[in-house]
Amino acid sequence: MRIIKYAAVFIFLFPGIVFAHNVMEFTTIEKSSYAVIAERVLKEAYGRLGIDIRVSGRPAQRAIHDANSGAVDGELYRIKDVHLKYPNLMMVPVPVGIMEGVGITTRSDLSMQGWEDLSVPGVCIRNGVKFAEKGVGNRQVTVVNSNNQLFSMLGKQRCSVIVIARLTSIPLTLEFAKRHKTSLYQSVLQVYPLYHYLHKKNASLVPRLAKVLLEMETEGRIQAIREAYIAELYAQT
Numbered sequence: 001m002r003i004i005k006y007a008a009v010f011i012f013l014f015p016g017i018v019f020a021h022n023v024m025e026f027t028t029i030e031k032s033s034y035a036v037i038a039e040r041v042l043k044e045a046y047g048r049l050g051i052d053i054r055v056s057g058r059p060a061q062r063a064i065h066d067a068n069s070g071a072v073d074g075e076l077y078r079i080k081d082v083h084l085k086y087p088n089l090m091m092v093p094v095p096v097g098i099m100e101g102v103g104i105t106t107r108s109d110l111s112m113q114g115w116e117d118l119s120v121p122g123v124c125i126r127n128g129v130k131f132a133e134k135g136v137g138n139r140q141v142t143v144v145n146s147n148n149q150l151f152s153m154l155g156k157q158r159c160s161v162i163v164i165a166r167l168t169s170i171p172l173t174l175e176f177a178k179r180h181k182t183s184l185y186q187s188v189l190q191v192y193p194l195y196h197y198l199h200k201k202n203a204s205l206v207p208r209l210a211k212v213l214l215e216m217e218t219e220g221r222i223q224a225i226r227e228a229y230i231a232e233l234y235a236q237t
Contacts, residue, residue: 030057122160
């Protein structure tokens with residue numbers, strides 16, 4: 001009984017020691033380049049708190065559903081305000097990265113500064129990519145089922161502009177330029193900050209993690225992790 005009492009006092013005085021032996025699990029969108037960056041950022045951030053993390057890639061809808069249900073500890077990353085639709089999730093208010101929605105074309109005469117410039121015929125997007133669907137709005141566009149199809153359509157001149165996330169596009173643009181011996185022109189249409197979400201059962205961690213992420217942001221660590229990964233993508237192709 002005395003040993004149990006001492007153990008309880010020790011846990012009360014040193015709660016971080018208990019966390020150090022825990023492993024928190026997060027879902028994420030499978031095969032996502034942005035997940036790679038977010039995982040590297042958050043492994044370092046949680047590591048500074050003495051916490052290990054494990055990440056499980058799943059289809060997008062299942063990942064967010066499992067995070068919201070409490071089956072795991074949260075979602076690795078999503079765009080801002082996802083918690084408005086999934087109320088059991090709490091957004092950590094410091095971005096763990098950014099996603100750039102870009103328009104890519106073979107036409108040097110097209111100038112694209114934002115969604116409003118996609119009034120040209122022949123805009124193509126991928127089915128299920130929410131930022132692209134929202135960005136093009138009610139415009140008449142062609143919808144395909146994969147990123148490879150987007151670039152195939154561009155090469156066959158069936159699309160004048162394709163809309164895709166920048167990191168996702170990197171290996172595909174390099175392969176396209178090599179195959180078709182032509183230049184591609186890329187413009188950022190919108191930048192989306194990406195945030196980490198915790199299930200409400202982990203609410204006490206939100207301010208602690210936000211403080212660490214803010215320190216990493218100030219140090220330039222988050223940007224450095226992103227740039228290192230982008231360099232890896234270019235080196236692999």
